[in-house]
Amino acid sequence: MKSIKWLGLxxxxxxSLCTEAKxxxxxxxxxxxxxxxxxxTEFEKTSDYQIVLSFGSSGKFxxxxxxxxxxELFFSADQAKPDALQKDGLVxxxxxxxYATGRLAVWSARxxxxxxxxxxxxxxxxxxxxxxxxxxxxxxxxxxxxxxYLSLLESTQSKWVRGENVAQTYQFVSSGNxxxxxxxxxxxxxxxxxxxxxYWLVPDxxxxxxxxxxxxxxxxxxxxxxxxxxxxxxxxxxxxxxAEYGYLVTLSSHAGQGL
Amino acid sequence: xxxxxxxxxxxxxxxRLATTVxxxxxxxxTPLAWWLAKTHSWFKGPLSAIVAxxxxxxxxxxxxxxxxxxxxxxxxxxFTQALGLxxxxxxxxxxxxxxxxxxxxxxxQPIQNAIEAIGNRPLEAAATLGAGPIDRFFTVVxxxxxxxxxxxxxxxxxxxxxxxxxxxxxGGSIPGETRVVSVQIYDHxxxxxxxxxxxxxxxxxxxxxxxLLLLYTFQRKNKAVGMTYxx
Numbered sequence: 001m002k003s004i005k006w007l008g009l010x011x012x013x014x015x016s017l018c019t020e021a022k023x024x025x026x027x028x029x030x031x032x033x034x035x036x037x038x039x040x041t042e043f044e045k046t047s048d049y050q051i052v053l054s055f056g057s058s059g060k061f062x063x064x065x066x067x068x069x070x071x072e073l074f075f076s077a078d079q080a081k082p083d084a085l086q087k088d089g090l091v092x093x094x095x096x097x098x099y100a101t102g103r104l105a106v107w108s109a110r111x112x113x114x115x116x117x118x119x120x121x122x123x124x125x126x127x128x129x130x131x132x133x134x135x136x137x138x139x140x141x142x143x144x145x146x147x148x149y150l151s152l153l154e155s156t157q158s159k160w161v162r163g164e165n166v167a168q169t170y171q172f173v174s175s176g177n178x179x180x181x182x183x184x185x186x187x188x189x190x191x192x193x194x195x196x197x198x199y200w201l202v203p204d205x206x207x208x209x210x211x212x213x214x215x216x217x218x219x220x221x222x223x224x225x226x227x228x229x230x231x232x233x234x235x236x237x238x239x240x241x242x243a244e245y246g247y248l249v250t251l252s253s254h255a256g257q258g259l
Numbered sequence: 260x261x262x263x264x265x266x267x268x269x270x271x272x273x274x275r276l277a278t279t280v281x282x283x284x285x286x287x288x289t290p291l292a293w294w295l296a297k298t299h300s301w302f303k304g305p306l307s308a309i310v311a312x313x314x315x316x317x318x319x320x321x322x323x324x325x326x327x328x329x330x331x332x333x334x335x336x337x338f339t340q341a342l343g344l345x346x347x348x349x350x351x352x353x354x355x356x357x358x359x360x361x362x363x364x365x366x367x368q369p370i371q372n373a374i375e376a377i378g379n380r381p382l383e384a385a386a387t388l389g390a391g392p393i394d395r396f397f398t399v400v401x402x403x404x405x406x407x408x409x410x411x412x413x414x415x416x417x418x419x420x421x422x423x424x425x426x427x428x429x430g431g432s433i434p435g436e437t438r439v440v441s442v443q444i445y446d447h448x449x450x451x452x453x454x455x456x457x458x459x460x461x462x463x464x465x466x467x468x469x470x471l472l473l474l475y476t477f478q479r480k481n482k483a484v485g486m487t488y489x490x
Contacts, residue, residue: 059450
């Protein structure tokens with residue numbers, strides 16, 4: 001009996017904690033997770049609101065939001081899902097904007113590949129080429145555009161291994177199973193161990209810009225916390241952090257452009 | 260129902276994988292189950308625990324460790340490379356090995372239970388009648404433990420068909436090689452192709468129901484032997 005009382009007390013205090021703290025539930029695309037953690041740390045220094053993060057794929061978040069998931073903000077990996085949500089009428093008008101533009105990098109975990117990534121790729125001198133599934137991930141779609149630009153589409157196809165997202169693609173390379181992989185630059189800059197000569201930053205003229213949009217969801221229309229956090233994302237401080245993680249920030253000229 | 264050629268290819272691949280895994284598992288699990296049923300060794304406990312681990316561990320944990328272990332720097336990877344086989348991730352045979360680990364308890368445990376249920380008496384009787392060990396296995400153990408083997412076969416097959424987390428971690432979604440039904444459904448959902456996801460999921464639900472119906476109908480017929488599993 002005593003233990004049940006204790007359990008009750010713990011549960012009660014847990015519940016009361018939840019209601020006391022003004023929390024904001026935010027869904028974040030996997031590729032932005034490193035940057036988002038830094039952003040939240042910075043935001044919470046000066047704010048009473050507490051940001052509760054969920055990381056995952058944009059496709060899953062889209063399905064969950066349509067079914068009434070309690071997220072207030074959705075940081076997508078692309079523009080297609082925010083677009084679709086907008087058409088479904090689940091987005092607050094004028095809330096949508098591009099918070100970051102992703103950069104692609106070709107990375108290898110093999111020490112003997114350092115400084116030779118671009119050559120190895122163009123010569124086809126590798127066992128496997130990891131890429132995010134082009135059907136699902138915007139970084140994967142951009143990868144195809146780069147391979148087409150370099151006329152490597154056909155010659156490399158038999159060596160492709162597809163990750164469901166960039167996070168898994170990163171795993172294929174870091175575990176040594178694939179010699180090369182197209183991943184997000186943000187993933188490399190988020191981990192301090194990675195040396196600059198272990199990757200090749202793909203010039204951005206080789207593919208369409210990987211624009212990532214955020215939306216305020218209609219169920220959170222009145223959420224002051226969500227609005228405060230969006231304001232913070234607009235701030236110079238936040239923009240600087242996003243840029244440090246390897247994204248292009250073009251926010252000032254794109255703000256509010258979504259509608 | 261509108262299944263694309265890609266969808267149908269994943270169904271065939273899944274059936275090929277499940278069949279291969281089930282056959283290999285029956286060959287491997289039978290001696291293992293026999294040993295576990297008969298031994299008094301201190302090692303029975305630890306080995307049973309290892310066999311049962313996939314029941315408890317999330318498939319993503321198994322998949323992640325298999326990806327590392329079968330990779331070029333992992334123990335299994337070093338071994339397969341030394342044999343000149345290359346590395347296993349992103350290959351059909353890599354999925355076979357991973358699925359065998361994952362489905363092992365579903366095959367070992369029913370067979371082990373069946374052998375334990377037979378007890379020593381029929382075997383001793385057969386021995387006094389002059390039957391050798393191999394003869395005893397095929398004429399006494401196999402017929403008496405048949406329900407256990409049937410359960411093991413059905414569960415092993417069905418469980419491999421339903422596998423997702425491990426395949427996602429070590430598969431690489433290569434058409435005709437590692438892109439199985441569960442991964443294809445996931446891809447459809449992620450790409451917002453809900454109609455195609457529905458069609459393929461419908462096939463999976465019907466399939467799973469029929470398999471389980473077979474299993475339980477079969478178990479009811481054999482109730483006298485005391486062979487029930489999963490209820």
